Amino acid sequence: MMLEKITILGGKDKDGIPEKIQRLDVRAGEVLAVVGPTGSGKSQLIADVEQYVEEETLTGRSVLIDDQPADKNDNKGLSRYLVAQVSQNMNFVIDMSMEEFLLMHAEVRAIKNPRQTIKDVLSITNELSGEPVSLSVNLTQLSGGQSRALMVADVALISNSPVVLIDEIENAGIDRLQALQILTGQGKIVLVVSHDPTLILLAGKRVIMKNGGMHKVLVTTPEEENISKDLIKIDKKFAHLREQLRNGNSIGAEKLKKEEFTAWPKF
């Protein structure tokens, strides 16, 4: 199922004043960052999209899907599979093996080649997290990072909804840039709540939340894109250092070796 776009029509902020932004379109393949201080209404915005309201929540927003109000009565239809969410959860509660569970989920979502798909889910999970896991591991035994990595892989490949909502993926201790890349693939509409400049600037535009309302929408400028590239470089350095430390290497020693090599060339 593919969508062209979703539209958020503005409602009211916490004081009942109409939101500054009265219409916000997000198109297929686009990433919208949702930013603002804690308590400014970011999660509520995501929640509104998640249940595609029709001017009925406290915020009074409504959400259009391809310019049409969502058909709420279509219980048996696909509309409930429209939105997939990666929330701030860090663990699973279902007590069964990864393999059993993923096969079950693949069946629910009528995946054509479940064996292959769950293999792909496993390899993405292991790419995103540190210590690799196997399909026979029980879901409840996964670490926080591994669980989150699996949730990302599952939303990307099995849930495979046209709209993906991501809540503060930076807290997961996984490769968040790669996670975002995986989730934004395949022409999805992506909303990402974040406090992380690197992630925020990777999005094509961002909505700034204030006092419960959509306050401003900014498109990422070319200058910001350059900054974003720098940030990604720094991020890679950081990631590299982290890997070195995690793997028990001494960072100073590595540097020293290099210096030795350049400082005393052979005569």
Added chain:
Amino acid sequence: MRFVIVAGTPSSGKTSVMIHTIRHLLKDDLAVAVCKIDCLQTSDDERYGRLGIPVAIGLSDYICPDHFYVANLEEIENWARKQEADLLVLETAGLCHRCAPAVYGCLSICVIDNLIGIDTPKKVGPMLDTADIVVITKGDIVSQAEREVFRYKVAEVNPLARVMDINGLTGQGALSLKNEILKSHDLNEIAGKELKYPMPAAICSYCAGETIIGKSYQMGNVKKVDFGGTE
């Protein structure tokens, strides 16, 4: 008057879900009355009472709460009509998985949560499969995949019910339940209506207050475990 029956597993959030839903109904100027059936004690009357609506409590005490519930339906209906309610919400105790309080002509809601385990929808049985609406709570503490699988398991047990997710803490999703309630029809009279599933039977010495264990203390309707095999 619309007659709404709410059942569900223990601690699934029946009261929280209904409080959020009733808030929405009150905004539409509907007169709502609530009756809560419980066993030995409850504080749910205080929670409902804060909505400023008429609340009645029925404590079953030494009687099976679901038998107590059926035996009092007429009286509860009369009470609610005296309160001039447009809508009566009757919340049951939610204890055993054997009982199903659903009545033809009333709107039956079953509240269960994402944490009770993937095989539990099957065990909940009649309470779940006789419901018109199934509300699933605590979706915020599980993953997307778990929500989807759990919902599927619910639909396997009751393919006809309208299934909805509601967050009992924030009330997210309660509006759709309000809309479903508004779609339900008025009930003329509960007397003469029929339970969708019979109540469990028990008339044994323990029903009458016996407390000592052992065959010689047992009388009446006693059923024993079948361990299979031959004697």
